[in-house]
Amino acid sequence: MSFNPKVTVAIPVYNVEAHIANCLNSVFDQDYDQIEILIVYDVSDDNSLQVAMDTLVSSKFPFRVIKKNEVDKGIGKSRNIILDNLTGDYLFFIDSDDYIVSHTISLLVKEAELNNADIVAASHRAVDEEGIITKVFQYDEKKVFDNGSFKKHVYVENGYFSVYSWNKLYKTTFLKDNNLRYIHNVVEDAVFSFLEIRHLTKIVLLPDITLDYLIRNTSITNAIMYNDLSLETAEIYISIRDFEYSINNPKIFEDVCSNIDVFNFCYTMIVRDSYKSKRITDQDKPELCRKAFKTPVIGLKDFFSLLLAKKKKFVLLLMIKMLPFRLNMLMVNFYHKRRNF
Template sequence: MMMKTTAPDITECSPLVTIGIPVYNVEPYIEKCLLSVLNQTYQNLEILVVDDLGTDNSMQIVAALQKSHPRGDLIRIVAHDMNKGIGEARNTAIRECKGKYLYFIDSDDFIESNAIQLLVEQAEKYNTDVAIASHRRVALDTGEELPTYQYAKYQLFQGKDAFANYVCQDLRWHVAIVVWNILFSAVFLRKNDLQFYGRKEEDALFLSDYYSEVNTAVIIPDITYNYVSRPNSIMGYMARKQIPIREIRERFQTDSIMTSHCARLKDRSFYDVHCARVMKHKFRAVCVALRHRHRFTEKIFNEEIRQELKHPASISEIIRFKRYRGFHFFFYLLSKLPSSLFVCFSYILGRTMKWI
């Protein structure tokens, strides 16, 4: 008589993955986001919802799904004692994560049903620090697919600086400036004390901090994440007649931290390009300030804008740079101009580059 066999329980042989979801005033979107996570083909999940104390019914929706969905017991809620912003919510997820891996998703986005399965397969195969997949942008109102960020091919990076040298091969962005849709090793995050700073441009700073520490990474072309583009999101400047002055100052503060963190890379082969990428990022912030300064709720001073472009390297370091030396000299000297002249030249340059 033939004995009946059963498939092994995937939870017994697959690593636990924590999915970190910061929640703050996303009532219209959180159900779709959570359902996309609850309906994953990958089974061994912890869904860590970080309540950042919004004022709408987002958390009531989370609680209802926790009770009604067949897999609702996977949801664990951690509440802040005050609103701290998305960066601190992600730091809470890093601290509270019980999984071998941590995957961030923003609470107004949603993922494909096989997203975690695809990433875990690659992470386990190569013991990665990070496994990165592609994403698409989706219009909120119409569901129309907008220009998609899809990696052209499968890539594996192994060895010290292999991934960093890929990121720093030139000034283009070879990886998306996001922290979602990446499967992070929890040990990697904690070993390198990686955390989020500030409330604006925290993703760019986190990328600037983590890529240099990666020893093994995989990039896959599969689209696993849907980024919902909505005009009234915290990223939108153009949709508003008035912009709180704190937003640009918070961005400047985050960029100041990015500048100070450059010093730890002085002895690395890609330091020259890393600094150039930081300066490019910071000049974009200067252009944002100049383009929208008439809409800020308070006056922003020329000297504030000039300080944003402080160069992370000394002039002696720039002289020794092998790549982008002229680029560095130009921005170093530009940052030394009197603030009124700095603003004038920066505005002309920004207009020429069509960044203003």
């Protein structure tokens, strides 16, 4: 390691009274000494701030707490405030209900320095509120990619890469030189992940499981499961797709594969989840579907290569592209009738 770089460990805090102490204590337990803790507090309905302040008294690391105004609510805005205020050579996000193992920061810094990487991403596991592991999200082995090979890995070879900003170590100069920002307040990681892939020079993926991701009953994930998505969130899914359509080049094969992925994501979130939401009116749902059926430009020369690379996603796209709206809606309604059996 050429020097002892400083790491900003950034924690957006909102309605996590029962969990923030565990999160902070996992940061205090790090075996790396050049850490600053940066908390951005969103006005909450509980005692999150007081619990955080009481816990920070025991911190061996310097810390700062930024309190947001009511009008600036949202995790996307919190992450942008962090980007504007970090002072470390590297940035590590952790959500305030998650926790990390004691060697997380030292491991990621070591790999970043050895490989001169813009990003180092480690593996994680999901746990429920009883502490039971429900799923493991793990890279199969350590891999180092440059920009071109990583785009091929993710978009063409369909390799796993976490869309989330947490459990990744970002080089601060990489973030600032490319002016990376969050443009949505929820589902905020999606576009940011796309942009980090677009701009990175080198990335390291690690199989080491360094973070436990807490699945809470009040999370957005559960809102999806219980058909409780808002129209605003559904429109964000469409906005994510349209943003990537606008940036990607339909003449570049990796970009076309990326467009197919984001089309599939948007279609799934609208047709599978938003369509059943109790918070979206029956009048709004057909128009949402009409927007979700907007397919990307596909060149004839890429047809067989896309069929080989994207398989079912490409077949679905072709069906949506070729069938009239009325038949597409019949398919949607048939799917939901089958789903309710």
